[in-house]
Amino acid sequence: MSSAPEALLTALQFGDGQFPGGGFAFSWGLESLVADGRLARAGFPAFVGGQLQHRWAGFDRILAAHAHAAASDLPRLHALDDLADALMTVDSARVGSRRAGRALLGTHVRLGTPGAAAFRGGVAAGQAHGHLPIVQGVVLAGVGLDRAAALAVSAYTMAQALCTAAIRLGLIGHLDAQRTLADLRPGMARLAAQDSPGLDAISTFVPVSDIAMLRHADQAQRLFSN
Amino acid sequence: MRTNGHGAARVGIGGPVGSGKTALLERLIPLLRGRGIDLAVITNDLVTHEDAERLRRARLLEPERILAVEAGACPHTVIREDPTLNMEAADSLDRIFPDLDLILIESGGDNLASTFSLDLVDYWLFVIDVAGGDDIPRKRGPGVIQSDLLVINKIDLHPYVGVDLQRMRAEAAAVRNGRPVLCTNCRADEGIAAVADALCDAVLYRGA
Ligand SMILES: Nc1nc2c(ncn2[C@@H]2O[C@H](COP(=O)(O)OP(=O)(O)OP(=O)(O)O)[C@@H](O)[C@H]2O)c(=O)[nH]1
Ligand SMILES: [Mg+2]
Secondary structure, eight states: OOOHHHHHHHHHHHHOTTSSSSGGGOOTTHHHHHHTTOOOGGGHHHHHHHHIIIIIIIIIHHHHHHHHHTTTOHHHHHHHHHHHHHHOOSHHHHHHHHHHHHHHHHHHHHHTOTTHHHHHHHHHTTSOOOOHHHHHHHHHHHTTOOHHHHHHHHHHHHHHHHHHHHHHTTSSOHHHHHHHHHHHHHHHHHHHHSOOOOGGGOOOOOHHHHHHHHHHTTOSSOSSOO | OOSSSSSOEEEEEEOBTTSSHHHHHHHHHHHHHHTTOOEEEEEOOSSSSHHHHHHHHTTSSOGGGEEEOOOTTOTTTTTTTOTHHHHHHHHHHHHHOTTOOEEEEEOOSBOTTOOOOTTTOSEEEEEEEGGGOTTTGGGOOHHHHHSSEEEEEOGGGTTTTTOOHHHHHHHHHHHTTTOOEEEOBTTTTBSHHHHHHHHHHHHTSOOO
16 A cells, blocks of 8 residues: 555545445344344444454454455465354354355455455355455455554444444434444454454354344344344 | 346346336246246345245246345345345356346335446336326436336226326326336236337347
8 A cells, every 4th residue: 555545545445334345234133133122222332332342353353354364375265264154153143244245255356356356266166155254354455455454444344334224223313323433433443453363262252142143034024134 | 148248137127115016027027938038036125025925926936036135224225326235146146047048136115216226237127106196207206217118007097096197108208318118007917018028129139
């Protein structure tokens, strides 16, 4: 990346909620929680904070960082992707991560992002599933973002997607969303800048949204994919 | 067969809630199949998989040829700003059915401003109905104006809703700069062959 403004503009483009990666169709458990009345407007910032801390920081962040470092090493990427698949025990989270990952990958293949077509070749050949954090690591490296910037984009897109889903579900207002993102910013920045833990440190356990995602799969009335 | 790139031609069907998009599909599918066209359908239901289930129950196509994509409460986003999930679904149909000629993509019911991304479809039709009122064409929504084909459905209902069909049709033609307008009654199977002809001429170079 030749200059700081260019890196910033790149992060803005790929972190933009308007970036066509299919993310808007996923609620990661939020829809069920709202439908069951288990989450109120006042509890939303803490919910997103919990997702960042217990899902993103301990899982997506670590895998995305390793994928970013291995962006042109296909066997390594396939192994990371397989690990992601094995560790996601909640069905609709795993299926959602695959669908969202493949959708994002498809857009980057069409845009010609370096590394995207090679990894998609592995997915098409059945050598990889195309999980979201792995795809994020590959394509954000491909567009030239350094590790910290890539992880910041990954965290932000997750928080932002939950916020817009909550607005569409009628849970929060548009200003609530901006306040939530602002409050979470220091934490996201700190996590993105940290040295990446080894793969042994991976964990993901957010009982409230995991159970909500398990239940979502059986619901006939739904706006979101999970 | 496809006009841009490879794989099956992709045709969008948009229009307001309840205008008859699924009803039109139910009429078009047997007609197109009868013409030897290998086809599949993607639905974008808002809250359920109702339209996909309805088409599967009708047994007009094998169930594997009918996919449902969730729209995350945004029927226009999933066909316009971010049609990624529809493109992935269409790509997967192309992979599973290599001889596929045509993929019909039904949008969730939306408003008059909904349009399809030109990266998603090769051609799209917009379905309005007489019961929505004969002022709809005059409101000049982007769907009414920009679609490749405007379909005015439920023409059987015009006497009951006080609509002057000739005038509605003329006004629709006037705002569309000469692009085609066709009238249908999906209840009685009227006008469907003309829709199939228009669609085949535009994207398949065969059929009629
Ligand atoms: N009288 C009459 N009724 C029709 C016609 N076409 C559709 N309908 C009825 O209109 C209603 C809505 O039709 P659908 O095909 O479900 O409409 P849609 O546009 O797919 O609706 P959404 O997907 O919910 O936006 C149904 O009750 C149909 O039977 C028609 O040509 N004439
Ligand atoms: Mg319908």
